[in-house]
Amino acid sequence: MFVPCGDSVPDLAGCTLLMPAVSVGNVGQLAIDLIISTLNMYKIGYFYTDCLVPMVGNNPYATAEENSTELSINAEVYASPSKKLVALQLRSIFIKYKSKSFCEKLLFWVKSSNCAKVVVLSSSHSYHRNDLQLRSTPFRYLLTPSIQKSVQNKIQSLNWEEMEKSPCIPEIDDSEFCVRIPGGGITKTLYDEGCSKEIPMVILLKFVSEGDNIPDALGLVEYLNEWLQIIKPCCVDPSASALPWKMPSSWRLLFGSGLPPALF
Amino acid sequence: MAATFFGEVVRAPCRAGTEDEEEEEEEGRRETPEDGEVRQQLARKREVRFLRRQTKTTLEVSLLEKYPCSKFIIAIGNNAVAFLSSFIMNSGVWEEVGCAKLWNEWCRTVDTTHLSPTEAFCVFYHLKSNPSVFGSCPRKNMQVTILTCRHVTDYKTSESTSSLHTPFLKALKTQNFREPPCCSLLEQPNIVHDLPAAVLSYCQVWKISAILYLCYTDVMKLDLITVEAFKPVLSSRSLKSLVKNIPQSTEILKKLMTTNEIQSNIYT
Numbered sequence: 001m002f003v004p005c006g007d008s009v010p011d012l013a014g015c016t017l018l019m020p021a022v023s024v025g026n027v028g029q030l031a032i033d034l035i036i037s038t039l040n041m042y043k044i045g046y047f048y049t050d051c052l053v054p055m056v057g058n059n060p061y062a063t064a065e066e067n068s069t070e071l072s073i074n075a076e077v078y079a080s081p082s083k084k085l086v087a088l089q090l091r092s093i094f095i096k097y098k099s100k101s102f103c104e105k106l107l108f109w110v111k112s113s114n115c116a117k118v119v120v121l122s123s124s125h126s127y128h129r130n131d132l133q134l135r136s137t138p139f140r141y142l143l144t145p146s147i148q149k150s151v152q153n154k155i156q157s158l159n160w161e162e163m164e165k166s167p168c169i170p171e172i173d174d175s176e177f178c179v180r181i182p183g184g185g186i187t188k189t190l191y192d193e194g195c196s197k198e199i200p201m202v203i204l205l206k207f208v209s210e211g212d213n214i215p216d217a218l219g220l221v222e223y224l225n226e227w228l229q230i231i232k233p234c235c236v237d238p239s240a241s242a243l244p245w246k247m248p249s250s251w252r253l254l255f256g257s258g259l260p261p262a263l264f
Numbered sequence: 265m266a267a268t269f270f271g272e273v274v275r276a277p278c279r280a281g282t283e284d285e286e287e288e289e290e291e292g293r294r295e296t297p298e299d300g301e302v303r304q305q306l307a308r309k310r311e312v313r314f315l316r317r318q319t320k321t322t323l324e325v326s327l328l329e330k331y332p333c334s335k336f337i338i339a340i341g342n343n344a345v346a347f348l349s350s351f352i353m354n355s356g357v358w359e360e361v362g363c364a365k366l367w368n369e370w371c372r373t374v375d376t377t378h379l380s381p382t383e384a385f386c387v388f389y390h391l392k393s394n395p396s397v398f399g400s401c402p403r404k405n406m407q408v409t410i411l412t413c414r415h416v417t418d419y420k421t422s423e424s425t426s427s428l429h430t431p432f433l434k435a436l437k438t439q440n441f442r443e444p445p446c447c448s449l450l451e452q453p454n455i456v457h458d459l460p461a462a463v464l465s466y467c468q469v470w471k472i473s474a475i476l477y478l479c480y481t482d483v484m485k486l487d488l489i490t491v492e493a494f495k496p497v498l499s500s501r502s503l504k505s506l507v508k509n510i511p512q513s514t515e516i517l518k519k520l521m522t523t524n525e526i527q528s529n530i531y532t
Contacts, residue, residue: 054458057453070439071436097303
């Protein structure tokens with residue numbers, strides 16, 4: 001359930017909700033971190049649930065000593081009112097058998113808060129790609145029927161590729177075709193529920209492998225930015241070294257502590 | 265999937281924990297009513313129950329309703345529990361008010377009646393002489409203190425963990441906790457998970473004043489030096505009044521160590 005930080009429930013009507021699916025390489029979550037950090041979004045509440053493994057830590061977007069001691073939990077909601085953007089960040093994995101329950105609770109909240117649309121950032125195992133997918137861009141999109149009319153034209157003008165359908169049961173020759181997102185966590189469930197509950201939802205995903213997924217996250221936010229124009233490019237020069245996306249301070253030591261000098 | 269050096273293809277674990285999701289979906293499709301019934305029974309078995317240990321009767325109302333309190337101290341893990349037993353619960357009369365009984369597939373302890381204070385279990389006590397600890401104040405004025413340990417290799421720092429002086433104490437506090445903590449705060453990117461995180465998350469969301477003291481140590485079994493690393497906590501405003509006799513506490517602690525050593529003999 002959504003619990004606001006302050007005393008009153010913020011008005012999310014007409015906002016775009018960005019959220020990650022906990023998926024291969026944690027790309028969606030890294031992308032949301034980049035968005036929250038770059039836009040300096042502030043926390044407006046918690047999505048308090050028993051479906052995710054509990055986790056706490058100090059402010060992952062701290063920029064100075066003063067703002068580094070605010071406690072963060074595993075599911076929090078941030079806002080940027082000027083851009084009519086709301087971001088839900090999920091920081092831990094689902095407890096077994098609780099992912100469907102989480103999707104139901106989440107979509108119930110989305111519907112009741114009257115968000116204009118939901119954008120799910122996700123990823124899928126790159127080793128599952130077929131030959132055509134191997135030769136094309138690694139980015140894909142999916143739209144639920146209720147949003148198709150309003151965004152189809154814009155999406156087509158961007159020349160984006162829709163996520164292809166594949167055989168539901170690959171071993172059987174005449175199997176039906178459906179959308180499969182291996183490694184995508186709750187992405188498929190969210191998409192199916194979004195379709196059946198008539199929620200305007202867009203899924204954006206990238207084919208990735210596990211490893212250092214920061215470049216994948218940067219790619220995914222750039223892909224999102226082509227459409228939503230969250231940030232304007234700071235300069236037209238493509239060789240500019242400065243990245244427009246700000247990495248949060250919590251991305252330090254992603255691959256562990258320092259090495260013992262005696263190792264060398 | 266990943267290819268290994270020897271040319272075999274193995275299933276690489278996914279950091280995002282999504283491997284189970286596909287199995288779950290397939291299980292969902294194939295699940296019969298009998299499977300659903302088994303799953304429900306398992307879920308009921310895993311429920312946490314609160315009961316009075318001596319009589320084994322279930323507590324009819326929630327513990328905090330029956331014993332509303334202003335200070336709630338929770339120790340998780342053998343070193344934290346030993347510290348609490350020796351330094352805080354050695355003075356005054358502490359009455360046992362209940363215990364939590366739980367089961368999951370990983371449990372080895374079955375007998376709940378005979379436990380030393382150092383075994384991992386959950387027993388609730390209240391201080392008979394001081395009504396303000398488990399007194400009659402509303403929940404909003406309650407202060408929660410959580411004590412636990414973690415292995416030092418969990419601690420992320422730009423230096424190597426082998427160069428750190430263990431054990432050391434770190435703290436995490438909720439927004440409503442106004443006192444200065446007894447040690448430095450846990451720096452990013454370090455996090456805490458499981459039960460201590462669950463308690464602290466609850467307190468943060470529902471605006472309860474709470475602090476978690478986390479001892480990073482390289483000895484996870486019961487250890488005198490690790491337990492004593494919690495000592496700075498005794499000077500905190502909320503716990504100071506509960507601490508009476510520190511030399512006596514150290515004696516109690518030493519006795520606890522000896523008892524535990526005998527019990528943990530590999531041949532018994």
